[in-house]
Amino acid sequence: MLNYHNYRYYVLDAPEISDAEYDELMQELIEIEAAHPELITPDSPTQRVGGEPSDAFKPVKHRAKMLSLANAFSFSELTAFFNRICGELGTKQIELVCELKVDGVAVSLVFEHGMYVSGATRGDGEVGEDITANVKTIQSLPLRLFLEAAPDILEVRGEVYLSKKQFEQINKERAESGQPLFANPRNAAAGSLRQLDPKVTATRNLDIFVYGLGYVTGVEFTDHWQSLQYLKAAGLKVSDHIKKVKSIDEAYEFCEVWQEKRHLLPFEIDGVVIKVNSYEQQKKLGLTSKAPRWAIAYKFPAEQKTTKLIDIELNVGRTGAVTPTAVLEPVVVAGSTVSRATLHNEDEIKRKDIRIGDIVIVQKAGDVIPEIVAPVISKRTGKEKSFKMPKKCPSCGGEVVRPRGEAVARCVNMNCPAVIYERVIHFASRQAMDIEGLGESVARQLLDKKMIKDVADIYYLNKDQLLEIEHFADKAADNLYLAIQKSKERPLSRLLFALGIRYVGAHVAEVLADNFTSVNDLASASFDELVAIPEIGPRIAESINSFFREERNQAVIKKLLDAGVKMEQEKKVEGEVSPNTSKLKGLTFVFTGALSQLTRSEAENIVKSMGGRASSSVSKKTDYVVAGESPGSKYDKAKELGVKIISEDEFKRLVSE
Ligand code: IVH
Numbered sequence: 001m002l003n004y005h006n007y008r009y010y011v012l013d014a015p016e017i018s019d020a021e022y023d024e025l026m027q028e029l030i031e032i033e034a035a036h037p038e039l040i041t042p043d044s045p046t047q048r049v050g051g052e053p054s055d056a057f058k059p060v061k062h063r064a065k066m067l068s069l070a071n072a073f074s075f076s077e078l079t080a081f082f083n084r085i086c087g088e089l090g091t092k093q094i095e096l097v098c099e100l101k102v103d104g105v106a107v108s109l110v111f112e113h114g115m116y117v118s119g120a121t122r123g124d125g126e127v128g129e130d131i132t133a134n135v136k137t138i139q140s141l142p143l144r145l146f147l148e149a150a151p152d153i154l155e156v157r158g159e160v161y162l163s164k165k166q167f168e169q170i171n172k173e174r175a176e177s178g179q180p181l182f183a184n185p186r187n188a189a190a191g192s193l194r195q196l197d198p199k200v201t202a203t204r205n206l207d208i209f210v211y212g213l214g215y216v217t218g219v220e221f222t223d224h225w226q227s228l229q230y231l232k233a234a235g236l237k238v239s240d241h242i243k244k245v246k247s248i249d250e251a252y253e254f255c256e257v258w259q260e261k262r263h264l265l266p267f268e269i270d271g272v273v274i275k276v277n278s279y280e281q282q283k284k285l286g287l288t289s290k291a292p293r294w295a296i297a298y299k300f301p302a303e304q305k306t307t308k309l310i311d312i313e314l315n316v317g318r319t320g321a322v323t324p325t326a327v328l329e330p331v332v333v334a335g336s337t338v339s340r341a342t343l344h345n346e347d348e349i350k351r352k353d354i355r356i357g358d359i360v361i362v363q364k365a366g367d368v369i370p371e372i373v374a375p376v377i378s379k380r381t382g383k384e385k386s387f388k389m390p391k392k393c394p395s396c397g398g399e400v401v402r403p404r405g406e407a408v409a410r411c412v413n414m415n416c417p418a419v420i421y422e423r424v425i426h427f428a429s430r431q432a433m434d435i436e437g438l439g440e441s442v443a444r445q446l447l448d449k450k451m452i453k454d455v456a457d458i459y460y461l462n463k464d465q466l467l468e469i470e471h472f473a474d475k476a477a478d479n480l481y482l483a484i485q486k487s488k489e490r491p492l493s494r495l496l497f498a499l500g501i502r503y504v505g506a507h508v509a510e511v512l513a514d515n516f517t518s519v520n521d522l523a524s525a526s527f528d529e530l531v532a533i534p535e536i537g538p539r540i541a542e543s544i545n546s547f548f549r550e551e552r553n554q555a556v557i558k559k560l561l562d563a564g565v566k567m568e569q570e571k572k573v574e575g576e577v578s579p580n581t582s583k584l585k586g587l588t589f590v591f592t593g594a595l596s597q598l599t600r601s602e603a604e605n606i607v608k609s610m611g612g613r614a615s616s617s618v619s620k621k622t623d624y625v626v627a628g629e630s631p632g633s634k635y636d637k638a639k640e641l642g643v644k645i646i647s648e649d650e651f652k653r654l655v656s657e
Contacts, residue, residue: 002029002045003142010140010207011237034605043115043143048136049202057129057194060120062108063155063215067125068290069273069297075252078274081296082248088293089281097224098243098254101271101297102209104161104189107135109210114150116143121193125290134193135160137202146235151218156231158210162189163266166205171369173505181344185268199534203507210236211273223277244277255298262300263334271299304363305338306376307331312343312356312387314394316418318426318500320410322393322400324349326360326372334364341370345407346389355384393418414552420454421447423500427455431506432498433487437480445469455498456556458484459563492569495519499557501547503540511535512544515600517616518568519557523548529632532594584612584655588621592635593628595648606655618643626651 002025009015009022017025026045033040040047072078086092106122119135120128135141138160145154162170167185170192174181182188192204210231212224221227225244232238241258245251255272262269276282276294285294311327323345330339341362343349354360358375389409393400398413411419421443428438435458446452451465461484466477490498493513497506504512515533516522522544530541547553561567589607591600591614598606603626604614618625618637625638625645638645646654 002026003043003144006045006139007142007146007235011142011235030602031605031609034602035609047143048139049198056196057121057131059123059127060118060130061127062120062123062125063110063153065125066106066108066122066128066157066214067287067292068122069295070291071271072296072298073301078248078252078255078296078298081274082251085276085281085285085294088285094246094281095223095277096245096248096251097228097275097277098245098251099211099273099275100239100241100258100265100269101273101299102159102161102239103184103186103268103270104159105186105193107131107158107160107193107208108214109135109141109156109158110214111145111150111154111156113152114145114147114154116141129194131193133198134195134201135208137198138206138208140207140237142235146233150234151216153215153217154219154234155214155216156210156236157212157214158208158236160189160193160206160208161185161267162192162204162206164268165266168369170204173507176503176505203535207267208237209239211238221279223279224275224282225277252298259300263336269300271297273297302363303334304361304373305331305333306359306361307338309354309356309358309360309372309375312349313340314390316393316395316411316416316422318419318422319502320412320416320419321408322389322411323408324387324389326354328360328362331362333362333370338362338364338370341372343372346387346402346409347407349387355380355386357381357384395419417447424452424455424458426500427498428458428487429498432494433490434494435480435487436483437476438483442469442480454552454556454559456559456563459488459560459565488563488565490566492516492518492567495560495565495567496522499547499553502543504544508535508540513569515616519561520567521617523557524633526632528630529592529634532592532628532630532632534599581609582611584610587612587623589614589651590616590618590622590625590634590638591628592625592638593631595626595628597648597652603651610655624651624654 002022005015005017005022005025029044030046033044033046072081085094108120108122108128109116110118116136118130118132120130122128136143162185164185167182167188170188171181182191188204189206192201192206195201211228213227219230221230228238228242243254245254251274258269258272274296276285282292282294285292287293308329309326310329313325313327315323315325317323324343326341326343328339328341330337332338343354352372352374354372354375359379360375361373362370363373364370389400389402391400392398393411393413393416395418396411396413396416398411398416400409401412402409413419424438424443424447425440427433428435428443438458446461446469449468451461451468452458461481463477463481466472466480467474469477491513493510496504496512496519497509511533512522516525525544527541527545530536530544531538584607589612591603595603607614615622618634618641620641622638622641622643625634625643626648627635627645628648635645
């Protein structure tokens, strides 16, 4: 049933149930499978993210070579292609299929008797890399085809891609955590597919369109269109934007329409693929060593414009990072006006030799983010000025330091008003504490009027103070006051995100909230305990530890607590599992360290399903602490309190006895 809803949601984009109902069904399944592992099937939706991270991708030989396509860049090149095939086939009666050329990564997927068994990259066309586990994380891919009589072997070819929105989100998170950005959705998709740990791939929300067949036994088709309809009926995601045409003029019209409309699509395309429909005609035309002679890719011209770089502005971010932004003479690129572009950092400006006053080439990375490709050297007048990162912060005049080996320069003044301003904006933002009415102008005034010095001060503002804000009458002050009070009740994950701990984006904050019951609980977590959590690496763990070590941060947290901001939560899984035995009734378990055979939530669910309680902190009331590898402070605490400590194996024995 879940597979059906998955299909409605991810392939058809027409869900029949709400997200909450879906989550409920999923939770139910997890519980059933935890209690009865023998019922787990390979196509179960719980099996999308499985397996251990590997060291490398195994080579896979393709059963049928994965070819690429010849390109055409103009109508006349398309016409030349058409004339050639007409000549070779001795007829002008050729049906063509036009498809979008999605810009992603080519993959081959093998289904045996309807079950997804393997996925591979193109590689050199003969041998690719085994990415079976990573492809499995793609939600729109059915792990079992919707076919009554599935063929023995069905190799499907398609393109794995990232939506523009997802690409932006990934880059936003990477920028927040100081990682290099992906240049476009294709690179981001390729990078995500090549993750050694499928759990990381799963967070990237990749998608796939299928557009053809590879090696197939047990089913036959007469033309390409028919094969696409078959793949669609099998539950695979075939683009809706495909068209059968009878002349090259019509095909060109399809190209023109999509060249114009490409910006409206939620994913990136770089052209149109035109294929001869009939298999008989395809066979007559044959292949070259690299590409079929019955298909051609019409490539859209890259949209680049030139404009003048008026200035390089510096912006001080929440972490003190001083980032340069190009101020441009406004120009329309890929459907929208561009007047600013990020320059990332000083090295990037040097590498591209970009100078203030230059005429520069502008494009949109992945059709989304404006960037400067290069200066037009021939247009230089000699009056252009090179850029140098200032030694003083443009906001507070404090020292700007660029640690050796790092690309980012930072203002080191903890009280820099620009940093505090950004922190306040972040804290109140929708994804964080969601304080409606506390936007840029209000934050600026509260800081300028010295009504707040840090984020905790927001909760000590009274209505009279709020009335001092420009254009604020009674009603606005009331509303903001109420919004501030309301925000005290936000879930733990929101608060953790709002605190602005470096490398803790919205997603990581949720992971943390799933593993800890309170801010205090997280603050006292050891490095080892943190890195034992999937998705929390050493860099994030170190950043969390050092955030809570900092006295100023401790003081802010204390102030938040005193003001009544909710700092804890009920454990998420608690109560959601209805016990099916009462073997562990009344017993409380705490897990610490990395378990090798179960995930922490699986182990907790087992406890729940047997009537026990899983807690995240050790107290005298704890009955068992289950210690995995590199246990953290909970282990020490259990020892101190004399709580019984057992290994993962002992735990498994206990629950299976
Ligand atoms: S057909 C033998 N159709 O474009 C036919 N390719 O060099 C080979 N691509 O990376 C491909 N959308 O993955 C075909 N609708 C489409 C496509 C498509 C994107 C990619 C393909 C490969 C490149 C062709």
